[in-house]
Amino acid sequence: MNPSPLDTRDPLTATILALFRANGHMLRWGDHFAQPFDLTSARWQMLGALAASPLPLTAPQMAIQMGVSRQGALKQLNLLLDDGLVERHPNPYHKRSPLYRLSASGLERYQRIDAAWSRHADQVRADFDLEALNTTLHVLKKIQERHPTQEDEGEAA
Amino acid sequence: MNPSPLDTRDPLTATILALFRANGHMLRWGDHFAQPFDLTSARWQMLGALAASPLPLTAPQMAIQMGVSRQGALKQLNLLLDDGLVERHPNPYHKRSPLYRLSASGLERYQRIDAAWSRHADQVRADFDLEALNTTLHVLKKIQERHPTQEDEGEAA
DNA sequence: TACAGGATGACATCTGGTTGTCAATCTTTT
């Protein structure tokens, strides 16, 4: 782990650069972790978001929940639909925008990978200070808040 | 900022999910920020890595430095070459693997966007606790360390 | 009830990144 010239910059810049690197790293790690379950990082996350929701969701709701574009979420949903991991149900309130939820096999798939992740996380979490994790969480959110993008307009607290 | 069901999970998982979201968010923000300079987040980062290096670098060196795949770095370098922001120089030690460094216009371009970023960062940094930033930096690195991928093999401290 | 404007899904295109293959070039070993 060489210090790398990037670390010599101001702490804010260094943190944001570390964020990019950590993201790439974890996506790669996640792809390998998810591979035995026939999933990718993206699909795993998508299944997780659906599993966490008590109600079926529309595509735009998924997009907001995941912080991803509407069309991005839709794309993944359609792929998951092709794989039979997700079910589409008619939305009584909107003819064009159906509701999505996990199918039986999607739920089973998610539960399996989530159990494996939990076992892994239990191990890894021991190496982290709870306070440090909370600080990190807070800083990441704040970095986001301080860098609004177009679609963030009109999001007062 | 609704708490979102994801935050109810364990702090490690929540932090990693926040990492993904923050990454996507900052890439989008960066693309907009860099647009007036005719750059993207990716190219800005690449120019920054070259600007930070005292010596010209080969493509694989760039890849390692940026935590990206060899072919990924190469792709961007070739695009930057097409744009004339980067120069390729023969490598006396390796006929196939040339050295890259910023061209005059690449340096100028980078200096302009970096000045703008510095002004922005000065503002934003005021909202952050130095200690919290350092903690975040540390946690992000540690998350990486605890999730080795294939190419991490053989990287003892 | 009509109509204007916003939300939505399909489709296409683009950026950025990984992975695999192959030939060319080092590098190491014998």
Add this chain to the structure above:
DNA sequence: AAAAGATTGACAACCAGATGTCATCCTGTA
């Protein structure tokens, strides 16, 4: 010196996501 093995760049295929356009559906308002 020769052969075996590792690096490297070009090329191609692919995944994930953003963005733009368009037709369709929904909503609110005149």
